[in-house]
Amino acid sequence: MDKIKISAVSYTNTLPFLHGIRHTDIINKIDLSVDIPADCAQKLIDNKVDIGLIPVAATLDLPYWEIVSDYCIGANGPVNSVFIFSNCKIEDIRTLQLDPQSRSSNNLARVLLKNYWKLDPKLVINAPDYTESNDPNTAFVQIGDRTFGKKDKYAYVYDLAEEWKNFTGLPFVFAAWIANKKIPAEFVAELNTSLKHGLDNRDVVIKELPARTDFDLEDYLMHKLDFDLTDDKVKALHLFIGYLKSLQKLTF
Numbered sequence: 001m002d003k004i005k006i007s008a009v010s011y012t013n014t015l016p017f018l019h020g021i022r023h024t025d026i027i028n029k030i031d032l033s034v035d036i037p038a039d040c041a042q043k044l045i046d047n048k049v050d051i052g053l054i055p056v057a058a059t060l061d062l063p064y065w066e067i068v069s070d071y072c073i074g075a076n077g078p079v080n081s082v083f084i085f086s087n088c089k090i091e092d093i094r095t096l097q098l099d100p101q102s103r104s105s106n107n108l109a110r111v112l113l114k115n116y117w118k119l120d121p122k123l124v125i126n127a128p129d130y131t132e133s134n135d136p137n138t139a140f141v142q143i144g145d146r147t148f149g150k151k152d153k154y155a156y157v158y159d160l161a162e163e164w165k166n167f168t169g170l171p172f173v174f175a176a177w178i179a180n181k182k183i184p185a186e187f188v189a190e191l192n193t194s195l196k197h198g199l200d201n202r203d204v205v206i207k208e209l210p211a212r213t214d215f216d217l218e219d220y221l222m223h224k225l226d227f228d229l230t231d232d233k234v235k236a237l238h239l240f241i242g243y244l245k246s247l248q249k250l251t252f
């Protein structure tokens with residue numbers, strides 16, 4: 001059988017999964033690439049890979065998709081790496097610049113703005129530098145490692161997993177292991193075992209990371225991120241996709 005092609009996320013949040021994959025025999029059965037989330041999604045859409053740890057918002061662009069793992073990148077409350085950073089209160093934001101590496105969180109911001117905050121700022125895709133603006137009423141979405149240590153630098157910081165929980169009472173799934181075709185059950189079982197091995201060895205992963213004083217990596221990987229794809233997370237995933245379908249599609 002040809003090797004199964006897999007694209008995984010290149011952020012710290014995925015290091016436990018990569019540890020599991022690289023330290024179990026599954027590594028010999030797959031072609032693994034590590035990409036920013038937007039590229040994980042695009043590779044699965046373009047059928048360059050069979051499975052991706054893709055932003056769940058990208059399922060709208062897949063004619064066929066199925067979840068192939070019991071694990072995900074999720075959070076039940078604050079996640080500490082998905083934010084709107086702003087110098088004004090949320091209700092005063094007139095322009096929101098989106099993160100080009102994200103698909104889920106940009107759309108989560110849109111869902112929350114419309115349905116929770118009842119706001120309608122102008123959205124900017126592909127701003128030359130989306131994190132910079134001279135306008136005090138322009139804010140931005142940012143995800144992943146680039147947010148580490150930035151929380152104290154802005155007057156207003158909105159953790160989008162926390163805000164989703166305030167809105168729905170549910171956890172949130174940012175990315176899930178999704179296939180664009182049927183995958184044999186034995187492979188799915190092996191993938192789950194390998195991902196679990198990585199999660200069970202998070203202490204090793206944490207020790208290997210360069211220490212930093214401005215961000216608590218242990219708290220992030222052990223507590224803020226919530227990797228089990230529980231029934232509540234699946235419910236949240238479908239609720240989110242439902243909200244997304246009622247919004248105009250964003251084209252990056």
Ligand SMILES: C=C(O[C@@H]1C=C(C(=O)O)C=C[C@H]1O)C(=O)O
Pocket residue numbers: 009011013037038054055056073079081082101102103104105106143144145174175
């Ligand atoms: C929690 C995170 O989850 C992610 C957010 C994603 C998105 O917004 O599209 C995609 C993959 C995950 O890496 C994060 O990156 O901080």
